[in-house]
Amino acid sequence: xKTYLVGGAVRDKLLGYPFHERDWVxxxxxxxxxxxxxFQQVGKDFPVFLHPMTKEEYALARTERKSGAGYHGxxxxxxxxITLEEDLSRRDLTINAMAEDTSGDIVxxxxxxxxxxxRLLRHVSPAFSEDPLRILRVARFAARYAHLGFKVADExxxxxxxxxxxxxxxxxxxxxxxxxxxxxxxxxxxxxxxxTLLDCRALHALFPLWPPALNNTILDSLNNAAEAGxxxxxxxxxxxxxxxxxxxxxxxxxxxxxxxxAWLAERCAANIPLPPLSKAEDWLSFLEQFxxxxxxxxxxxxxxxxxxxxxxxxxxxxxxNAAAELREVQAADLIAQGFKxxxxxxxxxxxxxxxxxxxxxxx
Ligand SMILES: Nc1ccn([C@@H]2O[C@H](COP(=O)(O)OP(=O)(O)OP(=O)(O)O)[C@@H](O)[C@H]2O)c(=O)n1
Ligand SMILES: [Mg+2]
Numbered sequence: 001x002k003t004y005l006v007g008g009a010v011r012d013k014l015l016g017y018p019f020h021e022r023d024w025v026x027x028x029x030x031x032x033x034x035x036x037x038x039f040q041q042v043g044k045d046f047p048v049f050l051h052p053m054t055k056e057e058y059a060l061a062r063t064e065r066k067s068g069a070g071y072h073g074x075x076x077x078x079x080x081x082i083t084l085e086e087d088l089s090r091r092d093l094t095i096n097a098m099a100e101d102t103s104g105d106i107v108x109x110x111x112x113x114x115x116x117x118x119r120l121l122r123h124v125s126p127a128f129s130e131d132p133l134r135i136l137r138v139a140r141f142a143a144r145y146a147h148l149g150f151k152v153a154d155e156x157x158x159x160x161x162x163x164x165x166x167x168x169x170x171x172x173x174x175x176x177x178x179x180x181x182x183x184x185x186x187x188x189x190x191x192x193x194x195x196t197l198l199d200c201r202a203l204h205a206l207f208p209l210w211p212p213a214l215n216n217t218i219l220d221s222l223n224n225a226a227e228a229g230x231x232x233x234x235x236x237x238x239x240x241x242x243x244x245x246x247x248x249x250x251x252x253x254x255x256x257x258x259x260x261x262a263w264l265a266e267r268c269a270a271n272i273p274l275p276p277l278s279k280a281e282d283w284l285s286f287l288e289q290f291x292x293x294x295x296x297x298x299x300x301x302x303x304x305x306x307x308x309x310x311x312x313x314x315x316x317x318x319x320x321n322a323a324a325e326l327r328e329v330q331a332a333d334l335i336a337q338g339f340k341x342x343x344x345x346x347x348x349x350x351x352x353x354x355x356x357x358x359x360x361x362x363x
Contacts (some may be wrong), residue, residue: 001029006100011095024058028080047078061087085109092134097124122153125314132168136180140197143187160200169205174256185235214244221308233261237305238270245270280353280362292323328351
């Protein structure tokens with residue numbers, strides 16, 4: 001039995017890029033051999049085990065064959081006879097198909113090192129197309145390593161186009177797409193995730209509403225958001241901001257977006273560019289949609305997204321200042337003046353409108 005480090009950790013070590021998890025492959029062993037050593041089996045379909053101490057994932061070397069349509073249709077073969085090379089050959093990209101043995105030597109049968117050096121995301125074999133989720137993975141790696149000069153290889157781009165055109169993407173569960181998208185949004189160049197999917201027609205195949213709303217301003221703002229350290233909800237909201245509110249709602253539900261992501265995205269779609277806001281009442285109801293008194297971070301997130309998209313919009317700073325000012329209006333002060341019941345609510349509103357007018361927020 002031999003154990004090798006595989007996948008992302010090998011790739012990222014060679015790239016000098018930080019990594020947070022290590023995946024291992026075990027050759028020449030049966031499930032019982034690992035169970036006897038105290039490994040714990042996880043997953044019913046694949047022979048994957050957790051190390052008794054480190055809890056890292058150890059998978060028995062395996063091959064996969066397509067048995068039916070889409071993401072789920074796999075038959076998985078594993079036996080002590082399957083070689084490391086066979087296991088590596090079923091993997092998605094050459095840079096992900098290298099292994100490191102216990103003495104630190106690299107096993108690289110498919111030219112991964114060369115593709116690391118020439119900065120290419122290239123598929124290992126035509127078996128790539130057996131798993132359409134890999135299109136999203138390639139786009140995510142493109143977003144992660146764009147600043148290092150990585151590009152999708154022409155032949156991989158061509159294969160991904162064919163896969164998008166033949167409808168395979170429809171078999172991926174929405175939850176899986178959301179997981180890949182969320183990871184991609186957190187990468188260094190999230191715009192590259194979208195441009196890669198646009199180039200291979202995958203985004204259109206997945207979400208027909210989305211591609212026409214992803215223009216250059218949005219893609220630039222998205223990378224600027226990453227540069228500025230904005231969180232994933234802000235980044236997602238930027239990517240949806242050119243949809244109208246109704247389209248955005250549909251997209252968020254198709255994507256099974258998290259509640260917080262959908263909440264911000266829908267408000268950005270509805271309010272960017274900012275409406276006229278001519279009266280103090282308009283400013284107040286604008287702020288109220290963001291629950292600005294009780295949950296200040298929601299308005300902050302909107303202003304962050306809007307500022308990235310509309311750098312010349314002067315009213316955004318005014319909105320923040322107005323919210324800070326209106327938070328100073330305390331019920332206790334008005335109660336002390338004798339207001340109670342519905343009159344108290346009215347008095348607070350009147351006070352807020354007065355302060356807005358004093359700040360030049362509407363007439
Ligand atoms: N659809 C997939 C998923 C995974 N893999 C293989 O399994 C390895 C581990 O998968 P995972 O941890 O998901 O990805 P990493 O490449 O390790 O990248 P990350 O840094 O995101 O963990 C990959 O390197 C790749 O060899 C694959 O071929 N096809
Ligand atoms: Mg990994």
